[in-house]
Amino acid sequence: MLTVIGIGPGSQAMMTVEATEALAAADIIVGYKTYTHLVKAFTGDKQVIKTGMCKEIERCQTAIDLAKEGHNVALVSSGDAGIYGMAGLILELVSQQQAGIEVRVVPGMTASIAAAALLGAPLMHDFCHISLSDLLTPWPVIEKRIIAAGEADFVICFYNPRSRGREGHLARAFDLLMTVKNPATPVGVVKAAGRKKEEKWLTTLADMDYDPVDMTSLVVVGNATTYVKDGLMITPRGYRL
Amino acid sequence: MLTVIGIGPGSQAMMTVEATEALAAADIIVGYKTYTHLVKAFTGDKQVIKTGMCKEIERCQTAIDLAKEGHNVALVSSGDAGIYGMAGLILELVSQQQAGIEVRVVPGMTASIAAAALLGAPLMHDFCHISLSDLLTPWPVIEKRIIAAGEADFVICFYNPRSRGREGHLARAFDLLMTVKNPATPVGVVKAAGRKKEEKWLTTLADMDYDPVDMTSLVVVGNATTYVKDGLMITPRGYRL
Numbered sequence: 001m002l003t004v005i006g007i008g009p010g011s012q013a014m015m016t017v018e019a020t021e022a023l024a025a026a027d028i029i030v031g032y033k034t035y036t037h038l039v040k041a042f043t044g045d046k047q048v049i050k051t052g053m054c055k056e057i058e059r060c061q062t063a064i065d066l067a068k069e070g071h072n073v074a075l076v077s078s079g080d081a082g083i084y085g086m087a088g089l090i091l092e093l094v095s096q097q098q099a100g101i102e103v104r105v106v107p108g109m110t111a112s113i114a115a116a117a118l119l120g121a122p123l124m125h126d127f128c129h130i131s132l133s134d135l136l137t138p139w140p141v142i143e144k145r146i147i148a149a150g151e152a153d154f155v156i157c158f159y160n161p162r163s164r165g166r167e168g169h170l171a172r173a174f175d176l177l178m179t180v181k182n183p184a185t186p187v188g189v190v191k192a193a194g195r196k197k198e199e200k201w202l203t204t205l206a207d208m209d210y211d212p213v214d215m216t217s218l219v220v221v222g223n224a225t226t227y228v229k230d231g232l233m234i235t236p237r238g239y240r241l
Numbered sequence: 242m243l244t245v246i247g248i249g250p251g252s253q254a255m256m257t258v259e260a261t262e263a264l265a266a267a268d269i270i271v272g273y274k275t276y277t278h279l280v281k282a283f284t285g286d287k288q289v290i291k292t293g294m295c296k297e298i299e300r301c302q303t304a305i306d307l308a309k310e311g312h313n314v315a316l317v318s319s320g321d322a323g324i325y326g327m328a329g330l331i332l333e334l335v336s337q338q339q340a341g342i343e344v345r346v347v348p349g350m351t352a353s354i355a356a357a358a359l360l361g362a363p364l365m366h367d368f369c370h371i372s373l374s375d376l377l378t379p380w381p382v383i384e385k386r387i388i389a390a391g392e393a394d395f396v397i398c399f400y401n402p403r404s405r406g407r408e409g410h411l412a413r414a415f416d417l418l419m420t421v422k423n424p425a426t427p428v429g430v431v432k433a434a435g436r437k438k439e440e441k442w443l444t445t446l447a448d449m450d451y452d453p454v455d456m457t458s459l460v461v462v463g464n465a466t467t468y469v470k471d472g473l474m475i476t477p478r479g480y481r482l
Contacts, residue, residue, distance in 0.1 A: 129369070
């Protein structure tokens with residue numbers, strides 16, 4: 001039995017009841033070391049297998065092999081396992097290898113939802129998720145989506161906004177957006193949501209400071225009606241008040 | 242004190258730890274009657290104020306007025322309160338009325354994430370949410386977003402896909418998508434996720450049967466790489482396997 005668990009952005013408070021139960025029931029916990037650390041309240045004397053960054057395929061294979069041996073394995077993924085997480089890779093590998101194990105995906109709180117609750121209510125209207133990592137996606141595809149999302153006035157959540165080797169991606173994305181959106185459009189940033197070092201701030205497309213943004217950050221760009229009031233970022237749903 | 246709580250799609254298993262704690266701590270629970278029913282495990286002898294459909298402003302005003310009287314009020318919203326839910330309206334009203342009460346938004350599991358975990362892993366790449374309700378949004382804006390999302394190859398999650406008075410919206414959306422996407426693109430439908438009457442099925446843009454789709458349904462349309470295997474809908478992240 002292999003359970004792929006979305007553990008949410010960091011704090012136990014944002015885990016689902018189902019995720020806490022699945023963690024408690026597992027014999028072995030497998031995950032990227034930052035994430036196994038986030039669930040250490042649940043590990044007790046269970047075996048914990050930590051793997052490094054960019055070792056996704058090895059990590060998933062380890063979890064599958066242990067499940068084939070009969071263990072009850074929990075593979076932890078930050079946020080939701082099905083959003084830029086490990087659920088897809090596990091299902092692809094299990095199917096390709098005809099591994100014959102039972103797999104369950106336990107959904108989790110993704111970063112955009114956690115960040116939105118901290119910023120106010122920026123996702124009250126149609127929105128999209130765009131990852132700015134071009135490790136697995138050609139950059140021209142990403143640019144096409146950025147422009148389309150801007151032109152159709154979606155609220156935009158940028159995942160993986162900035163990291164070593166792609167410091168310029170977020171700035172490039174904002175430059176593209178400013179060709180189709182008002183440069184004064186509100187922008188909210190939440191860093192390390194639900195973790196000890198949580199930070200958040202509000203700015204605009206034109207005034208954005210890219211330097212403090214890192215891989216643990218989630219960037220939300222408003223639509224044409226989004227405004228900031230009393231320190232909160234709000235996208236109206238459209239009620240007449 | 243007013244806590245706007247996203248209770249997830251239905252089952253207690255998909256509530257966050259924080260949501261269960263906030264429900265337990267409240268004196269009064271306010272919500273649409275279907276949602277107050279979903280949290281009845283937490284109500285005990287608390288006062289419960291149920292309101293009808295389309296009474297969002299009255300519902301929020303009731304919650305605000307009770308909080309101003311000093312009660313610890315929980316306003317429950319299905320899914321995530323910040324996604325087509327009550328969080329935005331509460332923050333707008335509190336700000337507009339200078340209500341002077343403390344508001345906290347507790348994020349919840351939105352329908353797309355819950356549905357995706359049941360379907361497989363369809364949201365592994367960039368995706369968007371589009372509501373097909375034109376009660377608060379002009380239909381031409383919705384059409385523009387549908388076409389943009391199709392052209393830029395986002396996975397698309399349709400909220401409020403079909404209800405009395407707008408039976409034809411989903412069919413119209415699919416007709417638009419088939420002008421820019423392969424008619425064989427996989428589609429997943431989940432109805433009443435996490436509730437007793439939960440159902441799910443897979444189809445394609447061309448083969449879609451609209452009749453069983455209702456307001457409790459979430460419809461996921463794949464991107465150009467999405468496939469179905471072993472009964473699961475998978476959008477590859479891009480790893481070479």
